[in-house]
Amino acid sequence: MKQLVAVVATLLIAPTGLWAQSEGPTNTQTLVMVDSKAASPPAITDVMLKVNGHQESLTGWSPVPSNGVQIAILIDDGLRESVGRELNSLRAFVNNLPEGTQIFVGYMRNGTVYSAQPFTTDHAAAAAHFRLPAGMAGISASPYFCLSEFVKHWPSNSGQPGARFVLMLTNGTDPYNGSTSILNQDSPNVQAAVTDAQRAGVSVSSIYFGDAGFRGGRASFSGQSYLTQVADGTGGRAYYEGTGNPVSIAPYLGQFQHSISETFVASFIANASGNKLVEVKADTKLHGVKLHAPSEVRPGNLELPTSN
Numbered sequence: 163m164k165q166l167v168a169v170v171a172t173l174l175i176a177p178t179g180l181w182a183q184s185e186g187p188t189n190t191q192t193l194v195m196v197d198s199k200a201a202s203p204p205a206i207t208d209v210m211l212k213v214n215g216h217q218e219s220l221t222g223w224s225p226v227p228s229n230g231v232q233i234a235i236l237i238d239d240g241l242r243e244s245v246g247r248e249l250n251s252l253r254a255f256v257n258n259l260p261e262g263t264q265i266f267v268g269y270m271r272n273g274t275v276y277s278a279q280p281f282t283t284d285h286a287a288a289a290a291h292f293r294l295p296a297g298m299a300g301i302s303a304s305p306y307f308c309l310s311e312f313v314k315h316w317p318s319n320s321g322q323p324g325a326r327f328v329l330m331l332t333n334g335t336d337p338y339n340g341s342t343s344i345l346n347q348d349s350p351n352v353q354a355a356v357t358d359a360q361r362a363g364v365s366v367s368s369i370y371f372g373d374a375g376f377r378g379g380r381a382s383f384s385g386q387s388y389l390t391q392v393a394d395g396t397g398g399r400a401y402y403e404g405t406g407n408p409v410s411i412a413p414y415l416g417q418f419q420h421s422i423s424e425t426f427v428a429s430f431i432a433n434a435s436g437n438k439l440v441e442v443k444a445d446t447k448l449h450g451v452k453l454h455a456p457s458e459v460r461p462g463n464l465e466l467p468t469s470n
Contacts, residue, residue, distance in 0.1 A: 189221075190432040192442050192459045193325070193365040193397040195421055199450035203424060209453070212443045213432050222429035229262030231422060232281055232324040236312065238305055238332035238371075239271040241295040244407065245331070245371055251412040252331075253289040255419060263422075264324060266317065267291045270308035270332065271301055280317050305332040306355040306388070313355075313362040325425060328359070328398075329418055330368040331411070334385030352388045356395035360439055360456050363463040367398035367421075369414045372407050382406075397456040434461035 192211075196203055206223035235252065237245075256265055265288040268277040278291045309330065316326065336349045359366050368389040372382070382405045393400040399421065401414035408414070432440050437460075444455035 185434055185436075187431050188434040188461045189429060189464065190440075190459065190461045191363070191427065191429050191463055192444075192455055193363065194428065194444045195365075195397055195399065195454040196424075197452040197454065198448075200448065203426060204446050204448055204451060204453075206428070208446050208448050208451075209428065210445045210447075211428075211430055211455075212441075212445075213430065214441050218430045218432070220428050220430050222427065224427045226325045226425040226427050227262070228260035228423075229283075230324045231327065231425065232264045232266070233259070233327045233329065233422070234266040234268060234281075234312065236268050236270050236275055236305075236308065236328060236330045236332075237292075237295060238330070239269045239276075239296045240298060240301045241331070241333070241371055243294055243297045246294050248331075248371075248411050249292045249294070251410065251415055252292050254412075255415040256285050256289040256292075259285055259419070260423070268312070269293075269295065270305050270330075271296070271303075273303040273307040273311065275308050275312045304336050304338050304351055305330060305334065306336055306349070306351040306392075307338075309355045309366065309392070310351075310358040313359045313364045313366075316362060316364070325427070326362065326364040327422060328364055328366045330366065330389070331371055332368065332385070332389070333372050333382075334368065334370060334387075334389040336384075336388060349388060352391055356392055357439070357458075359392070359396045360458050361460045363460070364396060365398045365456070366392050366396040367418055368393060368400050369408070369411050370400070370402040370404075371411070394454075395457050397454055399454070432459070432461035 206220050209220055211218050211220060259265060262283055264281040264283055265285060266277060266281045267288050268275040279288060282288050336351050338351055370386050370389060386403060390400040402408045439458040439460055441457065442455050442459050444453040446453055
């Protein structure tokens with residue numbers, strides 16, 4: 163299995179929900195994951211970044227400290243109770259996070275995210291909040307409504323901003339986009355969630371797991387297709403490809419944790435124009451290394467304190 167290295171470029175995040183930006187050249191950052199067979203991640207000179215089709219030089223590249231990371235685990239409350247066998251894996255994942263990493267556990271229900279605690283560095287306390295989902299068909303409304311709402315109102319009571327990661331555990335189906343037919347895979351709700359996450363500078367990964375509502379091969383295809391679209395658009399990863407539930411989510415949690423532990427900050431200059439996003443594409447000529455960046459970012463985003 164290829165080594166996953168997440169590379170995060172630092173972004174100036176305005177106060178939650180306030181996405182107005184100035185005009186002209188602006189310090190900006192973007193999230194990039196590196197899928198690498200190499201023993202070490204690329205150096206700053208190895209990374210090429212295009213912004214709106216034009217080559218831009220990176221102005222910074224440094225590791226993200228564990229106390230500069232925020233991870234939100236969002237669980238679909240419509241999942242079947244069979245997900246209960248995964249609760250210990252989720253607890254182990256949270257308890258094994260590096261000291262200082264902030265964690266949030268929330269449940270996606272009725273178009274929003276419910277949680278019993280804010281972001282915290284008390285991993286044991288956060289792990290205690292994992293519970294069985296309600297398992298009622300349709301209770302999550304749409305995971306993409308929930309994701310949009312969450313990233314637009316990212317909890318601000320955690321203090322210092324950090325590199326923002328979301329891990330969704332969901333079947334990924336959008337019940338408000340009608341049929342799960344292969345001919346109906348263009349959901350405006352999914353695209354809105356991608357855009358909202360891009361504006362907020364959030365890398366969204368996911369693990370597919372079936373629920374009590376939509377079932378079968380078409381539903382699995384539809385859900386995983388949407389989850390891949392979100393991951394590709396935000397620089398995250400979509401884990402699992404199959405028609406049923408994974409035997410265990412523990413390996414995917416391990417891959418996700420490894421990618422975060424190998425996160426870096428890169429900075430560049432982007433030209434702000436109104437509230438428009440800019441297209442970005444990261445690449446490298448290193449053999450056996452593939453970079454995954456969000457397709458668009460908001461000029462002026464900053465994920466870590468300016469001292470970095």
